[in-house]
Amino acid sequence: MNVKEIIKDIFYVGIDDKKTRFFEATWPIPNGISYNAYLIKDEKNALIEGGVKVDYSREFFRKLEKIIDLSELEYIVINHMEPDHTGTLPQLYRLAKNAKIVVSQKGKELLADFYKITDSDRVIVARDGDEIKLGKRTLRLISSPFLHWPETMMTYEETDKVLFSGDVFGSFGALNGRLFDVNWVLDDYLFELKRYYTNIVGMFTGPTQNALKKLRMLDINFIAPSHGPIIKDYKNKVFSLYDKLSRYESDKKVTIIYGTMYGYTEELVSVLALRLYEEDIPTSIINVTNVHPSYILADAWDSSVIVLAAPTYDGKYFLPAYNAMYVIYAKRLRNKKYAVMGSSGWSGKGYLRVIELAKELGWELIEPVVEYRGAVDEEEIKLVDELVDNIVSILKKG
Numbered sequence: 001m002n003v004k005e006i007i008k009d010i011f012y013v014g015i016d017d018k019k020t021r022f023f024e025a026t027w028p029i030p031n032g033i034s035y036n037a038y039l040i041k042d043e044k045n046a047l048i049e050g051g052v053k054v055d056y057s058r059e060f061f062r063k064l065e066k067i068i069d070l071s072e073l074e075y076i077v078i079n080h081m082e083p084d085h086t087g088t089l090p091q092l093y094r095l096a097k098n099a100k101i102v103v104s105q106k107g108k109e110l111l112a113d114f115y116k117i118t119d120s121d122r123v124i125v126a127r128d129g130d131e132i133k134l135g136k137r138t139l140r141l142i143s144s145p146f147l148h149w150p151e152t153m154m155t156y157e158e159t160d161k162v163l164f165s166g167d168v169f170g171s172f173g174a175l176n177g178r179l180f181d182v183n184w185v186l187d188d189y190l191f192e193l194k195r196y197y198t199n200i201v202g203m204f205t206g207p208t209q210n211a212l213k214k215l216r217m218l219d220i221n222f223i224a225p226s227h228g229p230i231i232k233d234y235k236n237k238v239f240s241l242y243d244k245l246s247r248y249e250s251d252k253k254v255t256i257i258y259g260t261m262y263g264y265t266e267e268l269v270s271v272l273a274l275r276l277y278e279e280d281i282p283t284s285i286i287n288v289t290n291v292h293p294s295y296i297l298a299d300a301w302d303s304s305v306i307v308l309a310a311p312t313y314d315g316k317y318f319l320p321a322y323n324a325m326y327v328i329y330a331k332r333l334r335n336k337k338y339a340v341m342g343s344s345g346w347s348g349k350g351y352l353r354v355i356e357l358a359k360e361l362g363w364e365l366i367e368p369v370v371e372y373r374g375a376v377d378e379e380e381i382k383l384v385d386e387l388v389d390n391i392v393s394i395l396k397k398g
């Protein structure tokens with residue numbers, strides 16, 4: 001088993017999960033994910049993160065025990081209590097008899113609720129700015145609530161200037177030995193970083209902005225998150241992506257999220273897409289039946305305009321299209337303009353269901369709503385022309 005010393009006396013003891021198909025039983029991870037943990041050797045040894053997902057305990061303990069005798073572990077610093085990072089904690093707590101757990105106040109409550117760990121001699125509550133001296137090195141704890149749970153904090157190592165950032169700056173994809181950002185193809189990496197942020201942490205844009213403000217004051221050489229590679233060379237890229245996404249800043253592009261059973265909606269989508277192409281507007285066209293909402297959410301996040309196109313179905317909105325919009329709604333995507341179009345057979349008006357969701361998000365409707373019975377004809381094409389004119393004038397303004 002290979003245990004990598006990433007910086008002198010700082011070891012990577014995380015693992016790759018290539019078996020789980022859906023993270024949080026929700027988000028597809030076709031290329032797996034890593035649960036990262038780090039061991040710092042000093043006069044007092046410290047584990048950063050509570051451990052890994054319980055399914056990988058054998059591998060995790062083999063790694064730890066290759067570096068130290070567990071009786072020599074002094075601190076277990078829990079940045080985040082979620083079980084993907086603490087599943088192995090009860091066992092570690094029993095085996096590492098001299099170790100003390102460092103958590104936030106809220107983390108202490110979760111520790112009792114999840115694992116019944118309440119021994120006050122072995123639980124240290126950390127407050128924002130508290131320091132832990134390991135010997136040569138000092139750790140500083142930085143409170144970062146709601147990134148991604150209410151108890152969350154980050155840990156900053158002062159000598160090598162390593163920020164152990166927890167879920168923040170994490171990405172999907174198993175490492176397969178690619179421990180640092182530069183080992184990844186940049187576009188693939190940034191895509192999985194964005195998908196992770198929008199799917200997992202994106203709800204908490206306010207806390208993200210607060211954390212970024214704090215982190216800008218720190219001198220950081222390495223960001224060591226709890227998922228995905230350690231960030232060394234792409235730090236500025238990652239910071240500016242986080243800043244952009246958490247401010248809901250959009251690119252001048254349109255995302256068309258459409259569903260179709262018999263091709264009628266798709267026909268109108270093609271008319272719209274061609275008109276947008278003629279206006280030189282970059283457009284993503286996503287079929288909800290084939291693409292998981294995880295990817296649709298990530299794509300829509302930084303689009304200026306979202307087009308929702310689907311037929312009426314049982315008096316409601318076409319189900320896979322509603323599902324995609326519901327995920328966008330649940331993740332609270334703000335600051336969007338949107339348009340609605342699609343086909344129907346007799347009663348129509350299924351789109352009213354997604355207009356309700358968009359209204360709650362504060363999105364601004366671009367008229368006209370284009371709904372039509374059966375096949376596309378000249379009348380609808382005229383409406384699409386009108387819609388495109390309105391989209392173009394909005395994009396030119398913004």
Ligand SMILES: Cc1cc2nc3c(=O)[nH]c(=O)nc-3n(C[C@H](O)[C@H](O)[C@H](O)COP(=O)(O)O)c2cc1C
Binds near residue numbers: 261312346
């Ligand atoms: C199971 C089913 C339920 C439908 N329910 C409605 C409905 O409640 N109201 C309506 O106007 N059309 C309804 N339709 C008709 C479709 O909206 C219509 O066929 C439309 O042209 C389909 O567009 P598409 O080719 O993009 O799938 C339904 C169609 C199906 C297959």
Ligand SMILES: [Fe+2]
Binds near residue numbers: 080148149
């Ligand atoms: Fe988490």
Ligand SMILES: [Fe+2]
Binds near residue numbers: 082
């Ligand atoms: Fe996590």
